[in-house]
Amino acid sequence: MGTTQSGIHRGRLAPAEYETNFSDLHPRLDDHEALVAADRCYFCYDAPCMTACPTSIDIPLFIRQISTGNPLGSAKTIFDQNILGGMCARVCPTETLCEQACVRNTAEQRPVEIGRLQRYATDVAMEENRQFYERAPRTGKAVAVVGAGPAGLACAHRLAMNGHDVVIFEAREKAGGLNEYGIATYKAVDDFAQSEVDYVLSIGGIEVKNGLKLGRDFTLADLTANFDAVFLGMGLAGVNALGAEGENLPGVVDAVDFIAELRQAADKATVPIGRRVVVIGGGMTAIDAAVQARLLGAEEVTICYRRGKEHMNASPFEQDLAASKGVMIRHWLQPKRVIARDGQVAGIEVEYTEMRDGRLTGTGEIGALAADQIFKAIGQTFEAAGLGALALAGGRIAVDAEGRTSLPNVWAGGDCVKAGEDLTVTSVAQGRDAADSINRMLAAAAQPAFAVA
Amino acid sequence: MADLRNDFVGIKSPNPFWLASAPPTDKAYNVERAFKAGWGGVVWKTLGEEGPPVVNVNGPRYGAIWGADRRLLGLNNIELITDRDLYTNLTEMKQVKMNWPDRALVASIMVPCEEESWKAILPLVEETGADGIELNFGCPHGMSERGMGAAVGQVPEYIEMVVRWCKQYTRMPVITKLTPNITDIRKPARAAKAGGTDAVSLINTINSIVSVDLDSFAPNPTVGGKGSHGGYCGPAVKPIALNMVAEIARDPETYGLPISGIGGITTWRDAAEFLALGAGNVQVCTAAMTYGFKIVEEMITGLSSWMDAKGHRNLDDIIGRAVPNVTDWQYLNLNYIAKAHIDQDACIKCGRCHIACEDTSHQAITQFVDGVRHFEVMEDECVGCNLCVNVCPVENCITMVGLEPGTLDQRTGKLVDPNYANWTTHPNNPMARQAAE
Numbered sequence: 087m088g089t090t091q092s093g094i095h096r097g098r099l100a101p102a103e104y105e106t107n108f109s110d111l112h113p114r115l116d117d118h119e120a121l122v123a124a125d126r127c128y129f130c131y132d133a134p135c136m137t138a139c140p141t142s143i144d145i146p147l148f149i150r151q152i153s154t155g156n157p158l159g160s161a162k163t164i165f166d167q168n169i170l171g172g173m174c175a176r177v178c179p180t181e182t183l184c185e186q187a188c189v190r191n192t193a194e195q196r197p198v199e200i201g202r203l204q205r206y207a208t209d210v211a212m213e214e215n216r217q218f219y220e221r222a223p224r225t226g227k228a229v230a231v232v233g234a235g236p237a238g239l240a241c242a243h244r245l246a247m248n249g250h251d252v253v254i255f256e257a258r259e260k261a262g263g264l265n266e267y268g269i270a271t272y273k274a275v276d277d278f279a280q281s282e283v284d285y286v287l288s289i290g291g292i293e294v295k296n297g298l299k300l301g302r303d304f305t306l307a308d309l310t311a312n313f314d315a316v317f318l319g320m321g322l323a324g325v326n327a328l329g330a331e332g333e334n335l336p337g338v339v340d341a342v343d344f345i346a347e348l349r350q351a352a353d354k355a356t357v358p359i360g361r362r363v364v365v366i367g368g369g370m371t372a373i374d375a376a377v378q379a380r381l382l383g384a385e386e387v388t389i390c391y392r393r394g395k396e397h398m399n400a401s402p403f404e405q406d407l408a409a410s411k412g413v414m415i416r417h418w419l420q421p422k423r424v425i426a427r428d429g430q431v432a433g434i435e436v437e438y439t440e441m442r443d444g445r446l447t448g449t450g451e452i453g454a455l456a457a458d459q460i461f462k463a464i465g466q467t468f469e470a471a472g473l474g475a476l477a478l479a480g481g482r483i484a485v486d487a488e489g490r491t492s493l494p495n496v497w498a499g500g501d502c503v504k505a506g507e508d509l510t511v512t513s514v515a516q517g518r519d520a521a522d523s524i525n526r527m528l529a530a531a532a533q534p535a536f537a538v539a
Numbered sequence: 540m541a542d543l544r545n546d547f548v549g550i551k552s553p554n555p556f557w558l559a560s561a562p563p564t565d566k567a568y569n570v571e572r573a574f575k576a577g578w579g580g581v582v583w584k585t586l587g588e589e590g591p592p593v594v595n596v597n598g599p600r601y602g603a604i605w606g607a608d609r610r611l612l613g614l615n616n617i618e619l620i621t622d623r624d625l626y627t628n629l630t631e632m633k634q635v636k637m638n639w640p641d642r643a644l645v646a647s648i649m650v651p652c653e654e655e656s657w658k659a660i661l662p663l664v665e666e667t668g669a670d671g672i673e674l675n676f677g678c679p680h681g682m683s684e685r686g687m688g689a690a691v692g693q694v695p696e697y698i699e700m701v702v703r704w705c706k707q708y709t710r711m712p713v714i715t716k717l718t719p720n721i722t723d724i725r726k727p728a729r730a731a732k733a734g735g736t737d738a739v740s741l742i743n744t745i746n747s748i749v750s751v752d753l754d755s756f757a758p759n760p761t762v763g764g765k766g767s768h769g770g771y772c773g774p775a776v777k778p779i780a781l782n783m784v785a786e787i788a789r790d791p792e793t794y795g796l797p798i799s800g801i802g803g804i805t806t807w808r809d810a811a812e813f814l815a816l817g818a819g820n821v822q823v824c825t826a827a828m829t830y831g832f833k834i835v836e837e838m839i840t841g842l843s844s845w846m847d848a849k850g851h852r853n854l855d856d857i858i859g860r861a862v863p864n865v866t867d868w869q870y871l872n873l874n875y876i877a878k879a880h881i882d883q884d885a886c887i888k889c890g891r892c893h894i895a896c897e898d899t900s901h902q903a904i905t906q907f908v909d910g911v912r913h914f915e916v917m918e919d920e921c922v923g924c925n926l927c928v929n930v931c932p933v934e935n936c937i938t939m940v941g942l943e944p945g946t947l948d949q950r951t952g953k954l955v956d957p958n959y960a961n962w963t964t965h966p967n968n969p970m971a972r973q974a975a976e
Binding site for chain 1: 607608609887888889890891893894906912932933
């Protein structure tokens with residue numbers, strides 16, 4: 087079974103291998119494992135892990151609740167701060183956030199497994215479909231949310247909780263945003279992203295309208311005219327170009343599209359992959375694409391990054407994961423030209439780079455890597471369309487600390503704003519905090535005039 | 540190598556580690572395994588009088604509490620004395636003693652509080668070649684309701700009477716096992732001594748309900764929907780046992796009375812502490828029931844290594860060494876002043892010392908210094924209570940440092956007085972004032 091033929095082919099592996107390769111990267115802890123892991127938590131005061139969490143989850147408390155046999159109470163502690171705590175438990179780079187801050191590192195170089203404990207508690211609650219929040223009485227206020235990704239969902243949930251009616255406008259056919267389309271398959275198995283969307287939406291008062299894209303199907307002005315408030319959380323729709331000759335050849339693919347295609351494929355054997363794959367980039371997307379190329383049966387996968395290891399956006403954990411899957415990571419190489427043969431990708435010409443006078447410069451030394459398929463993972467860009475006079479900063483939407491934009495009654499959060507890191511958990515925090523800000527505004531507006539007798 | 544040989548009231552054993560009278564010593568099979576593992580002696584599970592033996596419950600007999608990682612900290616049981624026929628036990632005891640002449644074999648006995656009962660059983664035990672007897676005056680459940688065990692141990696007059704009978708009817712050394720379920724442990728110890736006992740052993744188990752099943756609302760262990768109080772043992776009871784051993788060791792009336800120390804001994808260190816507080820040897824049960832007989836290897840080698848490291852040649856070098864340092868609170872030196880000190884290199888910044896001090900004690904540990912998370916003792920507030928040391932998860936990170944005489948105590952603004960002074964002479968003590976007037 088399978089094939090090692092050159093070119094881009096589906097079905098490189100035996101069916102059972104796909105099953106194994108795309109199973110859960112870190113399976114859920116069982117009850118006993120969770121107790122053992124939870125016992126390691128010191129219940130720190132003003133805990134550094136909690137400070138490190140962008141959503142400020144009360145980690146010592148939720149772990150103590152696990153250790154005392156109260157996983158539902160634990161889940162509520164998590165959801166109080168982060169309604170997408172289930173996905174964050176799977177995709178957060180905990181090794182650079184809560185687990186890096188864990189005081190156990192100081193004594194033992196091994197943190198409490200906070201991410202896996204969070205997954206344990208949230209999984210227990212979600213499997214029971216235990217809902218912790220009820221909608222407040224309806225306020226009669228309506229809020230539009232653009233984008234059903236982590237920021238939009240977190241915002242919508244908090245608004246619905248406060249009794250507002252929410253309509254989410256989503257360009258894609260499914261809700262979830264990058265949780266659905268942008269996460270490596272082995273990080274969120276069993277259609278978890280959709281289960282989570284269902285779990286979040288079951289609070290009620292949230293309508294999701296799919297297939298409607300800002301700038302194409304409606305404008306921001308349409309929304310401000312028809313809603314009491316608007317939250318923009320549409321993420322980054324554009325992809326950076328290589329700027330190398332031959333970029334448009336078949337076989338040169340955006341890594342984000344590859345990741346989305348793989349996630350959506352019911353049978354992973356139907357996803358074609360090159361025998362030799364080169365990934366250009368140094369972030370999480372590059373790693374996710376490279377690792378999954380290997381898991382699909384690519385014989386040789388090389389990541390080319392134009393700077394050094396220390397500059398890579400991918401965390402050391404992710405880099406190690408890639409290495410363990412047989413991905414070769416090469417540094418100080420930039421793409422020059424895609425090499426074609428018979429109208430197909432045959433390789434890529436790369437140039438060595440170096441830092442000279444504080445600037446990244448090609449050394450002039452050229453090499454070539456054989457490749458059937460090339461993935462571009464050199465960053466995504468914000469595409470401004472239908473936003474009218476909305477102010478931008480650094481190419482993304484400008485916001486203040488509460489997520490307010492330059493326009494009245496318009497808030498924004500998630501990857502489309504220039505604030506914080508581009509992480510799921512950061513987006514959740516921004517969506518949630520914008521909802522609180524919107525709620526304050528709407529509540530103030532709803533105050534009855536105070537009559538002085 | 541330190542010499543671990545033990546001579547306890549004339550009973551010799553190659554080391555001071557005996558298995559206490561309990562399930563691990565109920566029959567030859569277990570005791571043989573224990574001796575093969577290296578135990579110095581056993582106290583055979585308590586024998587009852589001739590006739591149909593007692594019966595045990597057929598449901599769960601044990602309940603427990605656990606610490607982190609389900610480490611067993613305390614065990615509770617509702618098992619009774621041996622439920623095997625008296626002669627079966629006696630035959631096996633005789634055979635085991637023949638097989639293992641260098642090990643101590645002591646018979647635990649519990650019969651009704653009547654002279655005839657004791658008079659009847661003692662020759663039978665003596666015939667086995669047992670090295671001595673232990674009087675079970677401690678069992679707090681089941682047997683006590685029948686006028687035995689703790690029902691005797693809680694009445695000093697009964698203890699004295701029964702011990703006297705035993706000394707009268709046997710040549711074997713008599714060890715009187717005491718119950719901790721009593722307000723002043725010195726009273727039964729004095730009574731045992733008055734009756735002529737050769738030694739006391741303590742503690743037996745503590746009356747307890749170990750937990751409640753919150754589904755059935757019944758105590759654990761639950762037998763058919765009901766539970767009963769049982770005997771508590773294991774690491775959790777060690778502090779109670781240590782105190783009771785020390786009370787007897789330093790009581791002028793019982794001073795010098797040999798003590799076999801029992802109660803939560805799990806490691807060599809626990810054993811050494813009992814010896815230091817006056818125990819002539821120790822008895823172990825829960826640790827063996829938790830981990831098996833092999834733990835004695837750790838106990839033997841651990842005690843030996845420590846003794847070698849400290850230059851203690853034999854057990855006599857350590858037995859009772861801590862007794863002179865046990866005193867009443869009123870004699871503690873009030874001029875001794877200590878302050879907590881946090882080793883910043885060892886500190887992992889968990890903040891537990893801070894919050895313990897801040898919420899529940901003396902507000903003497905910082906949380907931030909110059910805006911940075913930093914835990915440091917404020918000596919002008921620290922009363923030296925030691926709570927931070929106890930809650931700190933890192934060993935030796937926080938230590939108590941005594942102030943040198945003549946240095947300034949920043950909390951009181953006074954110089955540390957080099958002289959010893961205690962509460963009995965303190966001006967705030969009304970009794971001391973009376974004496975002065």
